[in-house]
Amino acid sequence: MASGEIDPQEAIRLRNQELESLLAACALNDRKAFARLYSLTSAKLYGVVLRILNRDEWAQDCLQDAYIKVWNNAGSYRSYMAAPLTWMSTIARNQALDLIRKRKREVAESDDKGFPEQVDGALLPQDGLSQSEQGRRLDNCLGQLKEQQRQVIALAYFKGLTHDELAAYTDTPLGTIKTWIRRGLEQLRRCLEP
Amino acid sequence: MIPENEQLDSNTLAGEYVLGTLQGQERVDFEQRLNADLRLQSEVDAWQQRLAPLLDGVDPVAPPDTVWERISHRIEPDRSARQAPGGFWNSLSFWRNLGMVAATLVIALGLTLMTARQQGLEMDSVMVVLNDHARAGWVVGARARDGFLNVSAVEPTELPQGKVCQLWMEDEQGHLIPVGLLPHDGSRQMRLPTALNAGNRFKVSVEQTDRLPTDAPSDEIVFEGSLTEI
Structure with missing residues (x-):
C-alpha cells in the first residue's frame, strides 16, 4: 500500500462510525442528520430496490417508504446486530419484496399477467462480495454450492420468486427446486458457522 | 428428493422466510409463530445477517432529487410538532x-x-x-x-x-x-x-x-x- 493511502478496512470502520452516529441523531429527531444519512446511503439503497423491482417508478416509491422506516426506527438500530448500511439495505430489500408480494396479489385478483417479469441474468456480482469479511465468507460458501442452487437462491433473494415461479423460470420440477433451496440453505448455514 | 411430508426444521424455515420462498399460507402461519417464539425470531435475525452480504455486491445508483423532497415532506408534519421551543x-x-x-x-x-x-x-x-x-x-x-x-x-x-x-x-x-x-x-x-x-x-x-x-x-x-x- 502506498503511503498516505487509507486502509480500506479502516475506511469502512470510519464510515460505519459516522453512519451509526447519524442514526443515533435521527432517533433524536435530528433532520439534518437524516439528510446527511440520506446523502451518504441513498445511492446504495436505490441500487438495492432497483435491482429487485426493475422499474424506476416503483423503486422510487419504495425508496421513500424505506427511508421513512429508517427514520421511524432509527432508535431500534443495534450496532452489535448488523453494520448500519447492512441494516438499512435489509430494510430496503424487505420493503421492495413486500411491494412485489402486494403487486402479485393485485395481479392475481385482476387476472393480469404482470409477473414474473424479465429477470436479468447476473444477480450475483462476477468479482464477488469481497467488501467485507462477512461478504468474503458468504462468497466462499456460495461457491461451494452447485451452480443451479446458487442461481435459485439469488433469484429468490433478489426477485422474490416463489417455488412455483422458480420452477417455471428455470424449467425444473418443483420438488427439485424445493430440494435445491433447502439443501442449499442448510449447506450455507453449516459453512458459515463460526 | 425430499418427501413432501418431511418436517422442515425451524431453522431452514427461517432461512426460507428470509430468502422469500416461504409464501402464502405457510408464510402467514410462520409469521404467527414468529410473534411468540423468541428462538425463531433470533433464527430469522441470524438468516438476515447471513444473507445480507449479497446486497454488498449491488452497484449504487443515484436516485432522482424528487425522492428526497418527498421524503423530507413526509417526515416534516409528523416530527416538527414535537419540536418545542428550547428543544424537545x-x-x-x-x-x-x-x-x-x-x-x-x-x-x-x-x-x-x-x-x-x-x-x-x-x-x-x-x-x-x-x-x-x-x-x-x-x-x-x-x-x-x-x-x-x-x-x-x-x-x-x-x-x-x-x-x-x-x-x-x-x-x-x-x-x-x-x-x-x-x-x-x-x-x-x-x-x-x-x-x-x-x-x-x-x-x-x-x-x-x-x-x-x-x-x-x-x-x-x-x-x-x-x-x-x-
Whole structure:
C-alpha cells in the first residue's frame, strides 16, 4: 500500500462510525442528520430496490417508504446486530419484496399477467462480495454450492420468486427446486458457522 | 428428493422466510409463530445477517432529487410538532405533553384500526401502552372471540442493549402470564394465553433479552392498564 493511502478496512470502520452516529441523531429527531444519512446511503439503497423491482417508478416509491422506516426506527438500530448500511439495505430489500408480494396479489385478483417479469441474468456480482469479511465468507460458501442452487437462491433473494415461479423460470420440477433451496440453505448455514 | 411430508426444521424455515420462498399460507402461519417464539425470531435475525452480504455486491445508483423532497415532506408534519421551543428534551410542560399524548393517541389508534381493517381484522377493544415520555408507545388491539392481540409500535421506549419490554396478562386469580415482547417497529400478532374478560389487567415489564422470565416479571412494572371496548 502506498503511503498516505487509507486502509480500506479502516475506511469502512470510519464510515460505519459516522453512519451509526447519524442514526443515533435521527432517533433524536435530528433532520439534518437524516439528510446527511440520506446523502451518504441513498445511492446504495436505490441500487438495492432497483435491482429487485426493475422499474424506476416503483423503486422510487419504495425508496421513500424505506427511508421513512429508517427514520421511524432509527432508535431500534443495534450496532452489535448488523453494520448500519447492512441494516438499512435489509430494510430496503424487505420493503421492495413486500411491494412485489402486494403487486402479485393485485395481479392475481385482476387476472393480469404482470409477473414474473424479465429477470436479468447476473444477480450475483462476477468479482464477488469481497467488501467485507462477512461478504468474503458468504462468497466462499456460495461457491461451494452447485451452480443451479446458487442461481435459485439469488433469484429468490433478489426477485422474490416463489417455488412455483422458480420452477417455471428455470424449467425444473418443483420438488427439485424445493430440494435445491433447502439443501442449499442448510449447506450455507453449516459453512458459515463460526 | 425430499418427501413432501418431511418436517422442515425451524431453522431452514427461517432461512426460507428470509430468502422469500416461504409464501402464502405457510408464510402467514410462520409469521404467527414468529410473534411468540423468541428462538425463531433470533433464527430469522441470524438468516438476515447471513444473507445480507449479497446486497454488498449491488452497484449504487443515484436516485432522482424528487425522492428526497418527498421524503423530507413526509417526515416534516409528523416530527416538527414535537419540536418545542428550547428543544424537545427541555420541554416539561404538562399541558404540552398532554396535548401531544392526545394527538399521538388519535394518530396511533387511526393507524392501528386502519391496518387491522386492511387485514380484515376488526378489533373490538384497544389499549394504549405509554412510553417513557408518557406518550403513546404501542397500541394493543384485541379481538376477543379469536383470542389474539395485535400490537403496533408507535413511539416505543428506547431501551439499552439487551433489554426488551415484555407484555403480561393478569388472569382471574391475579397471576401474570407472559403474552409476548413489544415490537421495536411494525406490528405483531400475539395469541392471548387465556380467554379475555372485561376486567383483565395488562402489565409491561423491562427484561433482559437473554433471560426472559416465564412465571413472573423479574424487574419493575413500567406500565399497567386494561383494554377499552370500541
